[in-house]
Amino acid sequence: MYAQAQPRPTHVPAGVNAEGDGIVLGDGAVMIDAFIDFQCPYCRMFEESSGPMLDTMVETRRITLTYHPIAFLDEMSTNWYSTRASAASGCAADGGRFLEYLYIVFANQPPEGGPGLTDEELIALGTPVGLTGSFAGCVREEAHLDWPPYVTARAAARKVGATPTVLVDGVLVRPHQRLIKTAVEAALRARG
Numbered sequence: 001m002y003a004q005a006q007p008r009p010t011h012v013p014a015g016v017n018a019e020g021d022g023i024v025l026g027d028g029a030v031m032i033d034a035f036i037d038f039q040c041p042y043c044r045m046f047e048e049s050s051g052p053m054l055d056t057m058v059e060t061r062r063i064t065l066t067y068h069p070i071a072f073l074d075e076m077s078t079n080w081y082s083t084r085a086s087a088a089s090g091c092a093a094d095g096g097r098f099l100e101y102l103y104i105v106f107a108n109q110p111p112e113g114g115p116g117l118t119d120e121e122l123i124a125l126g127t128p129v130g131l132t133g134s135f136a137g138c139v140r141e142e143a144h145l146d147w148p149p150y151v152t153a154r155a156a157a158r159k160v161g162a163t164p165t166v167l168v169d170g171v172l173v174r175p176h177q178r179l180i181k182t183a184v185e186a187a188l189r190a191r192g
Contacts (some may be wrong), residue, residue: 006149009150011143011147013094013147014096015098021068022067023090023093023098025064025065025066026058026065029063029064030064032054032065032180033066034065034067034164035155035160036068036070036164037071037072038081038082039081039082039085039112039116042163042175043163047102047103050177051103053177055099069086077114078116081115083145084122084145085117086144087145088101088119088123088144090144091131091135091143092126092131092135095130095135097129104129108121108125
């Protein structure tokens with residue numbers, strides 16, 4: 001389904017890349033693309049282990065980090081959780097709190113195979129990170145619900161077949177903290 005071309009959504013979240021398929025953080029020399037699914041337990045573990053390192057690399061302007069919140073695992077929930085959580089993350093980007101929201105959603109990740117969080121639960125997760133009225137309206141109005149299929153189709157076109165997938169300057173790197181750090185350091189050395 002997602003491998004077919006998807007039209008670019010009319011309303012993409014704030015802070016997207018030129019292609020409209022990822023949220024850009026930072027402006028460092030080395031480009032990292034992280035393909036994640038909010039239903040994916042390995043993505044949660046990736047964020048728990050590598051997230052702080054990536055945050056530091058963004059803050060020190062070593063990397064530009066682009067998150068691509070895809071929806072490969074909708075079938076692992078009974079309510080299209082991957083798509084809805086990805087759309088809600090777009091609403092969080094509109095509110096300038098994408099990364100904070102990503103962390104809190106992963107910290108509250110429901111188990112696979114059952115119902116994912118409801119829209120109201122996704123909205124409630126925004127409150128502790130400073131997302132309020134406009135965020136709630138964005139989620140309830142499904143303002144970015146057409147964005148996850150587009151992001152997912154673009155990922156499939158790039159041959160991304162699993163999550164998490166990490167590319168460092170376009171090169172596939174296993175999503176392990178040490179390997180990512182090594183790849184970033186090598187890319188920085190190559191730039192002189």
